[in-house]
Amino acid sequence: MKRDYLQTLETAGYTARIKRISDSIMYDSRKVYATLNLNIEPNWHLIFLLLKQEKKMTVTQIAEVLGFSHPAIIKIVKKMKLEKYLESETDTKDSRKQLIKLTKKSLLELPKLEEEWEKIKKVLDTIIDEDIIMLLKKLEEKLAHKSLFQTYMDYYKIEDNSNTL
Amino acid sequence: MKRDYLQTLETAGYTARIKRISDSIMYDSRKVYATLNLNIEPNWHLIFLLLKQEKKMTVTQIAEVLGFSHPAIIKIVKKMKLEKYLESETDTKDSRKQLIKLTKKSLLELPKLEEEWEKIKKVLDTIIDEDIIMLLKKLEEKLAHKSLFQTYMDYYKIEDNSNTL
DNA sequence: TATATTTGCGTAACTAGTTACATATTTATG
DNA sequence: CATAAATATGTAACTAGTTACGCAAATATA
Numbered sequence: 001m002k003r004d005y006l007q008t009l010e011t012a013g014y015t016a017r018i019k020r021i022s023d024s025i026m027y028d029s030r031k032v033y034a035t036l037n038l039n040i041e042p043n044w045h046l047i048f049l050l051l052k053q054e055k056k057m058t059v060t061q062i063a064e065v066l067g068f069s070h071p072a073i074i075k076i077v078k079k080m081k082l083e084k085y086l087e088s089e090t091d092t093k094d095s096r097k098q099l100i101k102l103t104k105k106s107l108l109e110l111p112k113l114e115e116e117w118e119k120i121k122k123v124l125d126t127i128i129d130e131d132i133i134m135l136l137k138k139l140e141e142k143l144a145h146k147s148l149f150q151t152y153m154d155y156y157k158i159e160d161n162s163n164t165l
Numbered sequence: 166m167k168r169d170y171l172q173t174l175e176t177a178g179y180t181a182r183i184k185r186i187s188d189s190i191m192y193d194s195r196k197v198y199a200t201l202n203l204n205i206e207p208n209w210h211l212i213f214l215l216l217k218q219e220k221k222m223t224v225t226q227i228a229e230v231l232g233f234s235h236p237a238i239i240k241i242v243k244k245m246k247l248e249k250y251l252e253s254e255t256d257t258k259d260s261r262k263q264l265i266k267l268t269k270k271s272l273l274e275l276p277k278l279e280e281e282w283e284k285i286k287k288v289l290d291t292i293i294d295e296d297i298i299m300l301l302k303k304l305e306e307k308l309a310h311k312s313l314f315q316t317y318m319d320y321y322k323i324e325d326n327s328n329t330l
Numbered sequence: 331t332a333t334a335t336t337t338g339c340g341t342a343a344c345t346a347g348t349t350a351c352a353t354a355t356t357t358a359t360g
Numbered sequence: 361c362a363t364a365a366a367t368a369t370g371t372a373a374c375t376a377g378t379t380a381c382g383c384a385a386a387t388a389t390a
Contacts, residue, residue, distance in 0.1 A: 022187040032317050041375080043375095046181055152285065348374075
């Protein structure tokens with residue numbers, strides 16, 4: 001039986017194929033970290049880069065900037081704190097806000113991590129070229145303008161009364 | 166703070182962006198099904214299409230064809246069985262094998278479901294064009310030839326002794 | 331100023347996948 | 361023919377995300 005069956009499945013196929021690619025990159029990154037004995041998870045990379053640059057950020061800010069839900073950020077931060085890569089302090093002006101920042105350990109290990117990321121980047125560059133980056137942008141613009149769900153609702157003029165119940 | 170921050174993050178950004186797109190499509194599909202009061206999950210679509218065509222398949226066959234791990238298929242099948250969309254029988258020639266097939270309920274509801282999928286397809290077609298499909302193929306070919314992990318290992322001539330421990 | 335609304339964080343329960351391990355059956359081999 | 365290896369299914373424990381809900385603090389409003 002053909003292994004590229006997904007390609008024959010049209011709609012369901014496209015989205016599954018995108019997910020397949022995305023998943024395989026993630027799980028492979030994980031394997032690379034494991035092989036290097038780095039106690040780091042793939043999605044931490046984003047947080048490191050972000051906080052290196054911005055120094056202190058709140059949960060909500062990180063979620064907003066990376067496009068995740070805030071509970072996702074809380075989970076990642078919690079784990080990174082356990083590994084002593086992050087610490088947080090309460091904002092003196094607004095006690096609801098938790099200011100999250102890199103620890104000394106992070107800053108110490110960052111050069112080594114950056115070296116590894118550079119090596120991973122070289123490998124990823126053999127897969128992801130200019131065309132793909134352009135296309136990512138195109139897709140993002142389409143989805144940023146209006147979500148797929150909203151497009152569907154508008155297309156068929158369905159009224160979303162999920163908020164009015 | 167800019168919302169397209171991911172675009173500045175290079176390597177980590179690309180993979181996160183692909184995941185972001187893939188996730189948003191999935192969660193939006195889920196919303197569409199919910200709005201239509203269809204008690205169906207997005208990834209069931211693939212199973213329906215596959216079994217409609219192939220009639221009977223084993224867990225391993227489905228996993229192979231769709232590119233999932235076999236436990237993933239077991240989970241999906243289990244849920245679809247609970248909703249009476251699938252049933253299975255033990256292969257008479259090889260009692261290890263479970264032959265999975267659509268139920269009468271599935272066959273009865275399929276026309277209606279296909280109608281809905283056609284509507285969803287129209288909306289997805291406003292996002293996914295020829296360029297994107299071509300690119301998907303390109304990416305898949307690169308990854309099919311050699312996994313990212315293997316590419317990394319070969320690139321830096323690291324010996325994978327995870328199997329020899 | 332008192333009350334209502336918004337905002338920020340956190341948790342719970344869910345989905346979708348993975349790898350690693352266990353068990354049973356079938357097939358291959360000495 | 362007995363034993364070893366491969367195959368098929370299933371379970372457990374894990375990751376990564378989501379939505380829905382609760383609570384407290386800050387802000388807006390009557």
